[in-house]
Amino acid sequence: MSTDVTAVVVRLKLSLLRNGLRQSGGRRAAYAASAVLVLLFAALQLLGLIMLRGNAHADAVAVLLVSVLALGWAVMPLFFPGGDETLDPTRLVMLPLRPRPLVRALLVASLVGIGPLFTLCLFTGSVIAVARGGVAYAVGVVGVVLALLVCVALARAVAAANTRLLTSRKGRDLAVLSGLVIAVGAQVVNFGVQRLGSAGLGRLDPAADVLRWVPPASAIGAVESVSEGSYGRGALQLALSAGALVALIAVWSRHLTRLMTSPDGSTLQAVTEAAVRERTSTGLARLLPAGRTGTVMERSLRYIWRDPKTKAAWVTSLAIGLIVPVFNALQGTGSVYFACFAAGMLGIQMYNQFGQDTSAFWMVATTISSPRDAYVELRGRALALLLITLPYAALVSVLTTALLGDWSELPEVLGLSFALLGAMLATGAWTSARFPYSIPQEGYKNVAPGQTGLAWISIFGGMIAAALVCAPVIAVAIWLNVSEDGEAWSWLLLPVGAGYGAAVTWLGLRLAAPRTAARLPEILMAVSKG
Secondary structure (H helix, E strand, O other): OHHHHHHHHHHHHHHHHHHHHOOOHHHHHHHHHHHHHHHHHHHHHHHHHHHOOOOOOHHHHHHHHHHHHHHHHHHHHHHOHHHOHHHOHHHHOOOOOOHHHHHHHHHHHOOOOHHHHHHHHHHHHHHHHHOOOHHHHHHHHHHHHHHHHHHHHHHHHHHHHOHHHHOOHHHHHHHHHHHHHHHHHHHHHHHHHHHHHHHOHHHHHHHHHHHOOOOOHHHHHHHHHHHOOOHHHHHHHHHHHHHHHHHHHHHHHHHHHHHHHOOOOOOOOOOOHHHOOOOOOOHHHHHOOOOHHHHHHHHHHHHHHHOHHHHHHHHHHHHHHHHHHHHHHHOOOOOHHHHHHHHHHHHHHHOOOOHHHHHHHHHHHOOOOOHHHHHHHHHHHHHHHHHHHHHHHHHHHHHHHHHHOOHHHHHHHHHHHHHHHHHHHHHHHHHHHHOOOOOOOOOOOOOOOOOHHHHHHHHHHHHHHHHHHOHHHHHHHHHHHHOOOHHHHHHHHHHHHHHHHHHHHHHHHHHHHHHHHHOHHHHHHHHOOO
């Protein structure tokens, strides 16, 4: 019975993959290109690990590589729950399947795909890099199989434990963190590589000494132990990986049984109105201005907190706006002017304001009957952005300056950041009315088909315009830096930049309001296409 279930689930996995590729030529091309790139990268990594053979620190590199791959297998189901349809076992609830055969079938099906093949290549290269002797290679074969199965079981256990969460609306918002993790991870890897380049691979040994006893890295550590003649230690390390596999399968099976037998929201009776907790306004809402301005600000802030696409854009901008100046400062290659990057990244959020509303914009459009209404609407949206961007830009500027120890340039950097932010708010309001485009709610696309050109014009054209608007303040900053007496007067750039940013923001909103009121039908049609 289990063999039949395993074969059926594997065929199901292949059918899902095949049918997904049949949907469009673009999807087939993207899959083929990504497969080629992943396999090419795996081949290069495999070659690099083979060339590392004989190096005194090859075992440390191999152990850390396996640990990082295991961590990736653990977190990927949380960030990309839609990457594998078979990750959701609740789709099989109505079938007469027992947990143990189903676990075995899903475990085998998990080995089908580019990810397992990529992992297998790197694990094989790690064994080749550290193995010495026939016994070590034999242990390496067992170690590779154990390590791969531990990674797959870990991913399945995490997915099963969080299935209810990942299939809910709030759970799907976890994917928003992927942008943050990728941005932070890329900078951390870059920072670590630079440190290793200057200090050597010996810096990895302390961490590797600990991780070689942590599954699944212990399976590769067993190969290194056997190569040194420590057969008892190698056997213990293999036993740790085998024990971890058994434990993960048990946890996975328990969560799978609970998912297949316990009721969910679709089978529970609806709660009565008396049981529903009464909702009241948040403390922030009471602090906002009265009237339409406060209403618009609260709506914009709720979009930032609740809408997945809007939240994703904000999380990514906040992360990159902090990472770029801070990591460059930590590496000793940065400048205090990199802090302006934070204001630039957050200022982008002002572009395509109405597109973020999608088809719900018609409710806003019904309340705009004059340029005055449009001005108040745009002003409320800009003020909502400023609640976050102003303190954040100031915080990044202070932090970057503190890391570099150049406090004399802090007023200048703050002035430039505030002026740049004001220029982007002004141009963002105008391009939102002139070049609106729709943001699809489903999938990972941020632009509706056929509107890519509008998006490019809106964002990049607006950024160029913002740079031109901010040019006077930039010219003053350059003049102060080249002038002999400029350092004594550089503090003036803070009030000048803040005042200039406020003035251009007000002017941009005033100029954008009549165009917004006049183009409401065109804006509504453009943002509703997704």
